[in-house]
Amino acid sequence: MLTISPTGLWTIDPPHLFMKLRAVTGMNDILPEESRAYQRLEQRFRAVVETYGFRELRTPIVEELALFHKSTGETSEVVQKQMFLLAKEGESLALRPEGTPSAARVYIGNKVHAREPVTKWYYIGPMFRAERPQRGRYRQFHQAGCELYGDPGPFADAEVIDMVYRLATDLGLRDVGVRLNTLGGSEARFEYRRRLTEYFTPRSAQLSEHAQARLSDNPLRILDSKDPRDQQACEGAPVLLDCLTDADRAHWQGLLAALDRLKTPYEIDPRLVRGLDYYTRTCFEVVTQSGNIGAQTAILGGGRYDDMLASLGGPPTPAIGFALGIERILLALGEHAHTDPPLVFFAPLGNAATLACLELAASLRAQGVWVELDGRGNSLKSMLRRADGMSARFCIVMGEQEAEQGTAQLKDLTAHDQKVLPQAQLVQAILDALASPSTSTGASPAPTSGSPT
Ligand code: HAM
Numbered sequence: 001m002l003t004i005s006p007t008g009l010w011t012i013d014p015p016h017l018f019m020k021l022r023a024v025t026g027m028n029d030i031l032p033e034e035s036r037a038y039q040r041l042e043q044r045f046r047a048v049v050e051t052y053g054f055r056e057l058r059t060p061i062v063e064e065l066a067l068f069h070k071s072t073g074e075t076s077e078v079v080q081k082q083m084f085l086l087a088k089e090g091e092s093l094a095l096r097p098e099g100t101p102s103a104a105r106v107y108i109g110n111k112v113h114a115r116e117p118v119t120k121w122y123y124i125g126p127m128f129r130a131e132r133p134q135r136g137r138y139r140q141f142h143q144a145g146c147e148l149y150g151d152p153g154p155f156a157d158a159e160v161i162d163m164v165y166r167l168a169t170d171l172g173l174r175d176v177g178v179r180l181n182t183l184g185g186s187e188a189r190f191e192y193r194r195r196l197t198e199y200f201t202p203r204s205a206q207l208s209e210h211a212q213a214r215l216s217d218n219p220l221r222i223l224d225s226k227d228p229r230d231q232q233a234c235e236g237a238p239v240l241l242d243c244l245t246d247a248d249r250a251h252w253q254g255l256l257a258a259l260d261r262l263k264t265p266y267e268i269d270p271r272l273v274r275g276l277d278y279y280t281r282t283c284f285e286v287v288t289q290s291g292n293i294g295a296q297t298a299i300l301g302g303g304r305y306d307d308m309l310a311s312l313g314g315p316p317t318p319a320i321g322f323a324l325g326i327e328r329i330l331l332a333l334g335e336h337a338h339t340d341p342p343l344v345f346f347a348p349l350g351n352a353a354t355l356a357c358l359e360l361a362a363s364l365r366a367q368g369v370w371v372e373l374d375g376r377g378n379s380l381k382s383m384l385r386r387a388d389g390m391s392a393r394f395c396i397v398m399g400e401q402e403a404e405q406g407t408a409q410l411k412d413l414t415a416h417d418q419k420v421l422p423q424a425q426l427v428q429a430i431l432d433a434l435a436s437p438s439t440s441t442g443a444s445p446a447p448t449s450g451s452p453t
C-alpha cells in the first residue's frame with residue numbers, strides 16, 4: 001500500500017514491494033515480433049490521413065484530471081469509473097483515457113484559431129482506462145485519431161466519415177460498416193432528454209439497475225445499453241430525429257447527401273449515442289465482420305463536438321474527430337507475430353575474419369541493408385544454424401584463410417548456392433542480388449577445398 005506522509009514523502013509497506021515481474025493487469029507488453037504489425041498499421045494511418053491534410057500532434061500522456069471532467073464529461077463512464085489517477089502533492093493528475101481533450105487543450109492554449117481558420121491534427125499513442133480487461137478491451141491500449149477544428153459544415157463530417165471508411169478498407173478489413181446518427185445540437189438534446197425522462201420514468205422498474213442510475217444523469221445512454229431489459233424498454237422510446245431544430249436537420253440532410261455523392265456506405269442507427277459526453281450532431285462508429293472481435297464491437301468511433309472547446313474556456317470552435325483502436329484492428333485483421341529476417345548474416349571464424357566482417361557489415365549497413373554479425377567466436381555449425389533460424393537471405397562465411405587471402409564465401413540461403421568472392425566485390429554483389437530479389441547471386445557451387453564449410 002502506498003501512503004503519502006504529511007511531509008509529502010511516499011512510503012510503501014514492505015509486503016507491497018513484492019514484485020510479480022509481469023505487466024500490470026490489462027496492460028500488455030508489445031514484443032518485437034508483435035510491434036511490426038503496429039508499425040505497419042500506423043504507417044498506413046499516417047499515409048491516408050496526411051493526404052487529407054492532417055498533421056501530427058504529440059502530447060504528454062499525463063494531464064490535469066480536471067481536463068477530462070470538463071471535456072470527456074462527468075456523466076461518462078470513462079470519467080466516473082475508469083480514470084487512472086496520479087497522486088502528486090497539490091496536483092490532481094490522470095493518465096489520459098483518450099486524446100481529444102489533450103488536443104483541445106493544445107488548440108486553445110496555443111491560440112491556434114487566431115492563425116489558422118481550419119486546423120487538422122492527428123495523434124497516435126497509448127490511452128488508459130481502468131476497464132474490466134477482456135479480448136479487445138484493455139487498460140492500456142493504443143489509439144490513432146484525428147481532430148478537425150474550425151469547420152462547422154456537414155461536408156467536413158462527410159469528408160471525415162469517408163476518410164475513416166477508406167482507411168478501414170485500406171487496412172484490409174472486410175465488410176466495413178459505418179453506423180451513423182445525429183445527436184442534434186444542445187437545444188434538441190435538451191428537449192430529447194426531457195422526452196426520454198418522461199418516457200422512461202414510469203417504466204423505470206423494467207430497467208436494469210445501471211439504466212435506472214442513468215435515468216437521472218444521462219438518459220440517452222440507456223439507448224445503447226446491451227441489457228435485454230433496457231433494450232425491451234427502448235422499443236417505443238421517442239427518437240431524437242423528431243427533436244431536431246431546422247439547422248440540425250439541414251446539417252444532417254447535408255451530410256447524408258454528401259455521403260451518397262461520395263458513395264460512402266453507411267447505416268443510420270438512431271440508438272447510437274456514444275459513451276463520451278461531448279458529442280453534438282453527427283456521431284459514428286465503424287464495425288467490421290473481420291476476425292472474431294464481435295460484429296457489434298466498434299473498431300473506431302467519433303463525432304462532432306461543437307460545444308467542447310468553448311466549455312473548456314476557449315473560443316467557440318466547431319470540431320469533429322475520431323479515434324481507432326489499434327489493438328482491436330489488429331485482432332480483426334488476425335495479425336500474427338512476425339519478425340522480418342535479416343538480409344545478410346556474417347559468420348566469421350577467428351579475430352582477423354571478424355574484423356574484416358565488421359568492416360564489410362558497416363559498408364552494407366551504410367547502404368541500408370539489415371545485417372547480423374555473429375562475433376561471439378562460436379562454431380561455424382552453430383552460426384549457420386542461427387542464420388537459418390533467422391531466415392537470413394545470405395550468409396557470408398569467412399575463415400582465417402579467407403581473411404588472409406582477402407576473400408569470403410557468399411552463400412545464398414534461398415537459392416542454396418554459394419561462391420567464393422574477393423572481399424572487395426562482396427558488397428556490390430549483394431547489393432546487385434538484392435536489387436533483383438527473384439534472382440540469386442548467380443553463384444556457382446563453391447569449391448570444396450580451402451573453404452571453411
Ligand atoms: P472511443 O469510442 O471511446 O472514442 O474510443 C475510440 C476507439 O478506441 C474505440 O472504437 C475502440 O476501438 C478503442 N478503444 C476504446 N477503449 C478501448 C479499450 N479499453 N481497449 C481497447 N480499445 C479501446 C474516443 O476515444 C474519442 N476520443 C474519439 C473521438 C475523437 N471523438 C472525437 N474525436
